[in-house]
Amino acid sequence: MHSSLWLSALIALPLIGAMVSMLVRKIPGASYAVAVGVGALEVVLSLIVAVLYKSNVTGAQGFDFVSRHVVSAPLGLAYDVALDGLSLLMVVLTALVLLLSLLGGRDKRREPAFVSWLLILTGLTMGAFVAHDVLEFFIFFELTLVPCYFIISGWGGAERARAALKFFLYTFTASASLLIGILYMGFAYQHQHPTLALTFSYGAMAATAMSHATAVWLFIAFAVAFGAKAPVWPLHTWSPLTYAEAPTAGSIELSALLAKLGSYGLLRFAVGLLPVAQVSVRPYVMTLAVIGILYGSTLAVVAKDLKRFVAYSSLAQMSFITLGIMSGSTIGVTGAVLLMFNHGIITIGFFLIIGFLERRRASIQIADFSGLQGPAPVLAGLFTVAMLASIGLPGLSGFISEYLILIGTFTTHAWWSVVASLGVLASAVYLLWAYQRVFHGRAQGANADIMDATAGERWVLVPVVVLIVVLGVFPKPVLDRITPSVHNFVTQVATASVTK
Amino acid sequence: MNTLTIPSIHYLTILPVLIFFGSSLLLLIASAMWRRSVPMGFSTSLTVLTSAAVMVVTYFQWRGLDKSGASTTVAHAVVLDGFSVVATAAIALSVGLAALVAHDWALRENVRGPEYQILAMASSAGAILMTQANDLIVIFLGLEILSLGLYVLVALDRRKSESAEASLKYFILGGFASAIFIYGAALLYGATGSTNLTTISYFLGSNVLLKPGLLVAGGALLLVGFAFKVAAVPFHMWSPDVYEGAPTPVTGFMASIVKVGAFAALIRVMISGLGTQLGTWRPILWVLIVLTTLVGAALGLPQRNAKRLLAYSSINHAGFILIGVWAGTARGSAALLFYLVTYAPTVVATFAIVTVMGGLGDERHSLESYRGLARRQPWLGASLAVLLLSQLGAPLTAGFYAKYSVLAAAVDSGGSILALIALLSAAIAASFYLRWTVVLYAEPDEELDGSRVIVPRGTAIAIGVGVVLTLLFGVWPGPLVTLAQHATVYFLP
Numbered sequence: 001m002h003s004s005l006w007l008s009a010l011i012a013l014p015l016i017g018a019m020v021s022m023l024v025r026k027i028p029g030a031s032y033a034v035a036v037g038v039g040a041l042e043v044v045l046s047l048i049v050a051v052l053y054k055s056n057v058t059g060a061q062g063f064d065f066v067s068r069h070v071v072s073a074p075l076g077l078a079y080d081v082a083l084d085g086l087s088l089l090m091v092v093l094t095a096l097v098l099l100l101s102l103l104g105g106r107d108k109r110r111e112p113a114f115v116s117w118l119l120i121l122t123g124l125t126m127g128a129f130v131a132h133d134v135l136e137f138f139i140f141f142e143l144t145l146v147p148c149y150f151i152i153s154g155w156g157g158a159e160r161a162r163a164a165l166k167f168f169l170y171t172f173t174a175s176a177s178l179l180i181g182i183l184y185m186g187f188a189y190q191h192q193h194p195t196l197a198l199t200f201s202y203g204a205m206a207a208t209a210m211s212h213a214t215a216v217w218l219f220i221a222f223a224v225a226f227g228a229k230a231p232v233w234p235l236h237t238w239s240p241l242t243y244a245e246a247p248t249a250g251s252i253e254l255s256a257l258l259a260k261l262g263s264y265g266l267l268r269f270a271v272g273l274l275p276v277a278q279v280s281v282r283p284y285v286m287t288l289a290v291i292g293i294l295y296g297s298t299l300a301v302v303a304k305d306l307k308r309f310v311a312y313s314s315l316a317q318m319s320f321i322t323l324g325i326m327s328g329s330t331i332g333v334t335g336a337v338l339l340m341f342n343h344g345i346i347t348i349g350f351f352l353i354i355g356f357l358e359r360r361r362a363s364i365q366i367a368d369f370s371g372l373q374g375p376a377p378v379l380a381g382l383f384t385v386a387m388l389a390s391i392g393l394p395g396l397s398g399f400i401s402e403y404l405i406l407i408g409t410f411t412t413h414a415w416w417s418v419v420a421s422l423g424v425l426a427s428a429v430y431l432l433w434a435y436q437r438v439f440h441g442r443a444q445g446a447n448a449d450i451m452d453a454t455a456g457e458r459w460v461l462v463p464v465v466v467l468i469v470v471l472g473v474f475p476k477p478v479l480d481r482i483t484p485s486v487h488n489f490v491t492q493v494a495t496a497s498v499t500k
Numbered sequence: 501m502n503t504l505t506i507p508s509i510h511y512l513t514i515l516p517v518l519i520f521f522g523s524s525l526l527l528l529i530a531s532a533m534w535r536r537s538v539p540m541g542f543s544t545s546l547t548v549l550t551s552a553a554v555m556v557v558t559y560f561q562w563r564g565l566d567k568s569g570a571s572t573t574v575a576h577a578v579v580l581d582g583f584s585v586v587a588t589a590a591i592a593l594s595v596g597l598a599a600l601v602a603h604d605w606a607l608r609e610n611v612r613g614p615e616y617q618i619l620a621m622a623s624s625a626g627a628i629l630m631t632q633a634n635d636l637i638v639i640f641l642g643l644e645i646l647s648l649g650l651y652v653l654v655a656l657d658r659r660k661s662e663s664a665e666a667s668l669k670y671f672i673l674g675g676f677a678s679a680i681f682i683y684g685a686a687l688l689y690g691a692t693g694s695t696n697l698t699t700i701s702y703f704l705g706s707n708v709l710l711k712p713g714l715l716v717a718g719g720a721l722l723l724v725g726f727a728f729k730v731a732a733v734p735f736h737m738w739s740p741d742v743y744e745g746a747p748t749p750v751t752g753f754m755a756s757i758v759k760v761g762a763f764a765a766l767i768r769v770m771i772s773g774l775g776t777q778l779g780t781w782r783p784i785l786w787v788l789i790v791l792t793t794l795v796g797a798a799l800g801l802p803q804r805n806a807k808r809l810l811a812y813s814s815i816n817h818a819g820f821i822l823i824g825v826w827a828g829t830a831r832g833s834a835a836l837l838f839y840l841v842t843y844a845p846t847v848v849a850t851f852a853i854v855t856v857m858g859g860l861g862d863e864r865h866s867l868e869s870y871r872g873l874a875r876r877q878p879w880l881g882a883s884l885a886v887l888l889l890s891q892l893g894a895p896l897t898a899g900f901y902a903k904y905s906v907l908a909a910a911v912d913s914g915g916s917i918l919a920l921i922a923l924l925s926a927a928i929a930a931s932f933y934l935r936w937t938v939v940l941y942a943e944p945d946e947e948l949d950g951s952r953v954i955v956p957r958g959t960a961i962a963i964g965v966g967v968v969l970t971l972l973f974g975v976w977p978g979p980l981v982t983l984a985q986h987a988t989v990y991f992l993p
Binding site: 077145146169173179190 | 831900904911924930935981
């Protein structure tokens with residue numbers, strides 16, 4: 001087993017970076033340089049961790065880098081980190097999102113504060129993904145709201161105050177049920193084992209015996225919190241406004257990364273800890289997911305601005321992920337884990353390009369653009385790659401993950417899979433139509449003089465394109481790292497749901 | 501003929517009360533003897549030193565507890581246990597910090613004179629007596645000593661009619677509450693034959709009341725008296741007006757020490773005295789908590805005045821603290837103690853910032869006057885943001901663990917629904933704390949007077965201590981949680 005210091009370093013590095021970049025705030029540009037340096041280091045570190053990870057550490061059930069320190073016994077508070085195939089890709093994604101949103105979404109207004117908040121957000125998100133204690137996860141999960149709130153309200157668009165408040169209140173309210181659910185489980189375990197101290201460790205929570213009805217209630221409590229974060233229909237109403245008003249880096253963080261906290265939580269904690277309930281709530285959650293796919297696709301067709309457009313298409317994609325998570329098959333869950341990563345990368349691409357367009361035209365209204373293909377062929381080309389990956393063109397990363405989800409779902413719940421596959425079709429419609437409106441046609445007025453991607457902008461998008469292509473053509477090394485954990489996880493859930 | 505027997509007195513137990521009361525008297529006499537008015541510096545330093553002395557005494561009390569355990573003295577009417585020691589320390593700290601803020605305020609407003617410090621120390625003696633009281637009569641004494649000082653303090657700014665109005669309102673309603681409380685005590689005496697909490701508990705444990713009407717009525721009246729003091733809904737009507745009308749440093753002082761004193765006494769009555777009647781008072785308290793948390797949060801939403809907003813916020817907090825009582829367990833008591841100890845300095849520091857922001861005349865309290873504060877004065881703005889986030893219950897601040905521990909206690913005692921309702925109210929309350937925070941970080945308005953406010957040194961210390969404690973207990977709550985837990989091990993009976 002590897003040392004847990006690697007994971008602690010992943011959490012601590014951005015937080016220290018935030019402090020340093022505040023300390024050097026008087027020197028122009030220094031904060032940004034520090035942040036980019038930390039971002040690059042974080043990416044390297046996360047890749048090292050991903051390479052080092054061993055799925056077969058004995059007695060750790062697929063986890064590596066495990067360690068647990070009790071912080072306060074009466075509160076049941078512990079610092080407990082671990083990594084497995086479910087969280088591995090998320091750790092890499094967290095680091096990538098930081099680096100790319102710094103490079104592509106640079107915002108020079110009050111820059112030291114901006115990059116510090118981004119760094120803090122990264123550290124906290126990293127903490128949530130590697131947390132192996134349910135209470136610890138909750139604290140990180142909840143804490144991410146604070147930097148997000150400040151990023152949106154400080155650097156967002158015209159309606160930023162309302163957007164930030166709506167986002168915060170929505171998620172904060174939804175997570176109330178999560179905290180009570182966690183406490184309920186913790187005390188249920190403690191009452192069953194009166195000699196032990198209060199604990200919220202993942203293993204203990206998974207071993208808590210409970211009636212079917214209790215498990216269903218707890219599942220609902222968990223699903224509300226995670227569903228609001230993801231977002232899953234009908235808890236998505238905060239997301240279009242918030243994505244649209246957030247600054248580019250904020251939109252990337254929210255949709256590429258923080259949304260994954262919702263789906264990851266749903267998988268790890270709702271499904272993983274409450275397998276008994278999972279079987280009976282599965283059809284309902286899957287129905288919501290299918291509705292979300294169709295609903296998101298439909299609204300993406302009619303969306304008037306590009307950020308809302310990506311918000312709705314994200315809703316559809318996140319619903320695909322939910323479908324895979326709930327499918328109960330190894331293939332479906334593998335697809336979901338992979339899509340969490342792929343959707344993250346594709347969304348980074350979309351928002352970066354939208355950010356570049358916004359920089360040039362100070363607008364994100366689809367109606368304001370036309371014929372950009374002529375003056376800006378490189379931007380159009382890059383957008384095409386992200387778009388085709390999102391549609392699920394074979395050979396690009398989106399295809400393999402959506403395909404796995406649909407097969408996995410088909411083996412367990414065929415009809416849901418059939419209806420969901422309409423979503424793939426719909427995504428082709430809305431993406432191509434949006435592309436047509438923005439990039440085709442004749443460029444007139446300001447659109448004709450639009451500048452093509454600068455060298456810097458191209459370089460930022462290189463990793464995105466590379467990941468989209470590589471994971472589309474040769475996903476095996478990645479799949480090999482996540483499949484053992486997923487298989488282990490699905491088997492445990494399946495056995496537990498039968499025996500309990 | 502009966503002879504008066506003087507009960508034995510263990511002086512270390514009542515030393516904090518004696519010190520505060522003695523200092524208060526000393527200052528009172530000094531102000532009469534001094535040829536001219538007592539220098540402000542003297543009276544403030546005396547208060548701060550007295551608070552520090554009391555904190556030192558609590559350290560020795562705690563050491564004594566480790567050796568010999570909890571004890572009662574003065575005919576079992578006063579208790580020395582971990583709970584009272586920790587609560588006393590929290591009160592002393594708040595008094596010291598509030599004295600610094602009041603000093604700077606008095607200089608700014610030119611309300612010179614030692615009155616504030618005299619009355620504040622006398623009130624604190626009452627609050628400490630409440631935390632130690634093991635007898636309904638002693639609780640009543642503490643309550644009256646606490647309140648009488650406060651009635652005058654609220655009216656301290658004689659030039660403002662709001663101040664006098666608030667004082668009168670507080671006095672009349674407070675008088676009613678005291679009367680209700682003492683009537684409840686009388687009924688309880690009628691039902692059980694004693695006013696001593698231990699004796700009441702013993703009596704109720706060893707006898708079955710065939711007609712519990714008197715007991716229930718007495719208990720209910722006591723609860724109403726307390727509910728008034730801590731501003732629990734529906735007995736909260738006075739609090740926004742009094743919070744707004746009182747001079748701001750007095751509001752801060754009142755918001756912190758009254759809560760500590762009243763809640764400490766309340767939990768002692770409910771657990772030590774009426775613990776056997778848990779099944780009877782719990783449902784009543786349940787309703788009270790739901791009302792208090794939800795109404796406090798909902799009525800805070802439309803507020804545009806910082807002091808009124810904080811009044812509703814403190815109502816919401818009172819609901820949360822009551823959850824610790826509702827739990828009826830050692831975990832609940834420890835959570836309540838942790839909540840009080842962290843809440844008191846937070847609220848003093850918050851009102852310290854509101855005091856300096858109030859400007860000359862103590863009138864600029866609209867939320868709009870905070871626009872862009874964090875841009876103009878980053879440290880002051882960030883301090884207020886931290887304090888607000890702590891009251892909101894964001895992780896990494898003491899407020900999170902305070903809320904967490906009372907909710908955990910509630911869930912442990914089977915109150916998941918109650919905990920959920922309370923937490924949802926916190927989400928409602930979050931919106932007004934956040935709206936305030938947004939204003940802090942918003943672009944400064946050119947129209948408004950964008951000048952920097954002056955933060956005098958004493959006030960800066962009070963704010964600094966409050967913020968540091970809020971963050972310290974938020975990042976590293978372990979020791980204080982353990983202390984609170986130990987404190988309730990000594991909790992009598």
